[in-house]
Amino acid sequence: MWLLYLLAVVLGGGVVLIQLLSGHGHHLDAGDAGGHPDEGPGLVSLRSVSFALFAFGLVGGSLHVLGLAAPWLALLVGLASSAATVMTVGWTFRSLADSSVSGEAALHEAKGRRARVLMACSAEQRGKVRVSLKGQQVDMLALSSGAEIPEGTDVVVVEVRDEVAQVVPADELGPWVGETGEEGK
Numbered sequence: 001m002w003l004l005y006l007l008a009v010v011l012g013g014g015v016v017l018i019q020l021l022s023g024h025g026h027h028l029d030a031g032d033a034g035g036h037p038d039e040g041p042g043l044v045s046l047r048s049v050s051f052a053l054f055a056f057g058l059v060g061g062s063l064h065v066l067g068l069a070a071p072w073l074a075l076l077v078g079l080a081s082s083a084a085t086v087m088t089v090g091w092t093f094r095s096l097a098d099s100s101v102s103g104e105a106a107l108h109e110a111k112g113r114r115a116r117v118l119m120a121c122s123a124e125q126r127g128k129v130r131v132s133l134k135g136q137q138v139d140m141l142a143l144s145s146g147a148e149i150p151e152g153t154d155v156v157v158v159e160v161r162d163e164v165a166q167v168v169p170a171d172e173l174g175p176w177v178g179e180t181g182e183e184g185k
Contacts, residue, residue, distance in 0.1 A: 002065050005078070008057030015050035048090040056082035107140060109133050110157045110165055115140075117155055121167065122148035129155060129165055140165045 060078020063069040069077065110131045121127025121142045127149070129142040142155075142165040149155060155167040 001071055001075070002061060005057045005061030005064060008053045009061060010057075012050050012053030012055070012057060015046070016054060019047060019050070044086060045090060045093065047093060048086045051089045052082040052085040055085040106133075107138070107163050107165075108160050110138070110140060111160050113157050114170060115142075115155050115157055115165065115167065117142070117149050117151050117153045117167075120148055120150050122146075126164065127151075129157070129167060131157060131165070142167050144168065 056078045059081040060074050063074035063077055064071055068074075110133060113131050113133070115129040115131035117127060117129050118139065119128040121129070121144050123144055123146060125148070126141050126143055128139055130137055130139050132138070140157075140160075141163065142157075144155075144167055145158075146168075149167065149169055154170040156170050156173055157165045157167055159166040
């Protein structure tokens with residue numbers, strides 16, 4: 001039985017080590033076959049299975065080889081630690097892959113935000129606007145819905161299509177528009 005535990009430690013630890021050294025987090029979406037690529041890996045991924053295999057071998061092997069538990073109990077505790085590891089590692093990496101916890105600004109988040117025109121834009125001619133997203137100044141291509149909007153004008157991004165902001169002058173939206181485009185009270 002100790003050979004099974006040793007094999008699990010070597011295999012699981014080896015795959016984890018290779019992933020760490022190569023910098024790749026390849027995954028099998030066994031638990032998320034219909035998922036969107038932006039949602040991150042499913043709970044059952046190559047990385048979480050590798051960690052689980054390592055945990056099974058380490059925990060079960062330690063209990064068995066050191067004689068701290070009966071062989072059948074060492075096997076059960078090893079399997080339980082393996083299952084817990086799959087869920088914990090899978091959930092952790094899925095959470096880390098979630099774009100809402102990322103510090104990176106996504107262009108679709110510009111909708112409803114104030115921006116400043118850097119290069120004049122109109123319905124026919126793309127210009128450029130600068131918007132603040134997650135503490136970063138982001139420049140985006142922009143189109144207006146009507147007449148040309150000159151540079152230096154404050155605008156509000158009303159929509160983002162194909163990474164191009166659709167903007168309207170801020171003064172057209174009412175007496176006061178906040179940072180996210182919501183009207184003040």
